[in-house]
Amino acid sequence: MAAPGTQRGDRPDLLTAGLFIGIGMLGLVMSRHLDFGSLARMGPGFMPRIVCLLLVAVGLIVGIPALRRPAHAIEAVRARPLVVITVAIVGFAFAVTHFGFVAASLWLVITGSLADPGGRWRTVLLLAAGLTAFGALVFVKTLGVQVPLWPL
Amino acid sequence: MEFLDLLMLGFGEAMTPANLGFCLIGALLGTLIGVLPGIGPTATIAVLLPITFFLPPLAGIIMLAGIYYGAQYGGSTTAVLVNLPGEASSVVTALDGYQMARQGRAGAALAVAALGSFFAGTVATFAIALAGPTLSGFALSFGPAEYVSLMLFGLLAATILASGPVLKAIGMILIGLLLGMVGTDAETGAERLTFGALELFDGIDFIVIAIGVFGFAEIITNLERSGSEGVSVAPLTRLWPTREDFRASWRAVLRGTGIGTFLGLLPGGGATLASFSAYSLEKKVSRHPQKFGTGVVEGVAAPEAANNAAAQSSFIPLLTLGIPSNNMMAMMLSAFMIHGITPGPSVLTNQPEIFWGLVASMWIGNLLLVIINLPLIGLWVRLLTVPYRLLYPAILLFCCIGVYSMNNRIFDVVLAAGFGLLGYVFRKANCEPGPLLLGFVLGPLLEANLRRAMLITQGDPSIFVERPISLTMLVATVILLALMIMPSFRKTRGEAFQEEEA
Known part of the structure; x- marks a missing residue:
């Protein structure tokens, strides 16, 4: 672990952001050929796309402030x-x-x-x-x- | 009169030897896992879900419910005797309970906890019996718009009332919603998010996700924390509390029961929140708040009554509205679904024996818990000395058999292992995976109702504010969101859960 102050970034939160954005993007790519439909007649792609966009947004909201916070390591992986x-x-x-x-x-x-x-x-x-x-x-x-x- | 008839019907169902037996098994298993740290009720129910498939519906549900409230009892036993809360909901019990034990009053603490829990369980069971018919009558007037608003409110409230960062919980719910969409779209027949895998066309089984994220991932994380510290058991002395103890605790039990019954109703409430709130309330109204933490009996009585009351009353939204309020109830929902029963207002009219049988069995189960707990405390404590090394292979085996027996497919087991890895990564990212299950269970319901609501109005979203019940729910959701942004509320919320992290 580096001395405090030299490094920035809350690692668990950055990992969270990465997961959320990654899963959201994956979902968007996989549902790209699905019909979005309209509000009155929702296609199969309506909900997946909305949920994925929200997920990416939440990922960004979690991730961006975490970049500036003091360094905080993830528990060691065994x-x-x-x-x-x-x-x-x-x-x-x-x-x-x-x-x-x-x-x-x-x-x-x-x-x-x-x-x-x-x-x-x-x-x-x-x-x-x-x-x-x-x-x-x-x-x-x-x-x-x-x-x-x-x-x- | 009709109320009594129905309650009698319930007792008739619950008192059959088979159902009584499953109630006892559930209560025993619940106590066992409550005593053993590192195995939570969520994981246990996930493991046992597939087994209930082989039982009659009521028997399976009675057993699973028994595990849930039994775990609240067991968790408090170890919290008092060895300062090791078996469940999150008994963390606060350890504060005063262990101090009492060190002063040689362990027996009194345990007896107060058990009797308080029994009283709370009885009250909460009656609350279910009374609220059930009323609420489900009310729920019959719900249209798709009401359900959508109710679910939005429920999902959001669940993230705020649960511990941990709200944004992460919202993200986990979204992932759960997304996982719930995998498979063939119910309305158009299009396959979604399946990677083209044939095995995924029917969607992902709840059990695969639950066992992966809770069973497997929990084993891996537990094994990482090596070295279980030596357990020192406080000596057990006289069991019966003094008259002084009774006088000090009966008001605390009443307050705990009230707060627990109410908080259990709220989405995301459940046993943990109830016990924390009851403890802080007791500290506030007490004439000697500075003594809390040094072994006062109210500090044991209130949270124990509250967590048991909440464990029971959280069944109310599930049984009457068909909406699970926390991840334990999401488990129960899928237990109902395995048997082709959709919980909700129609169960009460079409299958009253299920509803009333469950209500009656809860009361019987609570009675059984007092009977099996007080004399057997010594035995439960001895179980603590069983090392995790011998336990986890057994859990691993039960998990694997459970997942495999769903469809007899290799695929499901491998997929569950994959979810185990995902659950492990979530834990490394400090993301609590509970809300994911809630999102997964509610996802399909939310989508179907949203579609229906929009189809009826031809795409006009104003239906959500025109219908009064829906409007109320949405206003409540907005208020919750606003509260969340306010700094003073965030501070209070942080304090409420502070002791848990300590």
């Missing part, structure tokens, strides 16, 4: 939980259709546990087995979620 959890979820989605619930659930719990560096292997494996059994019993057997338990 890549480990972010990446591990996302990979675990996406992996679960593919595994559950191709390899069945048991494999997918084991994968999710074991990989997901890597997001926290403090875990011990014994606990993780026990937890994975327990949760998988619980999930198979409650969700698949009792509640009837349509998932094969084992690889086909």
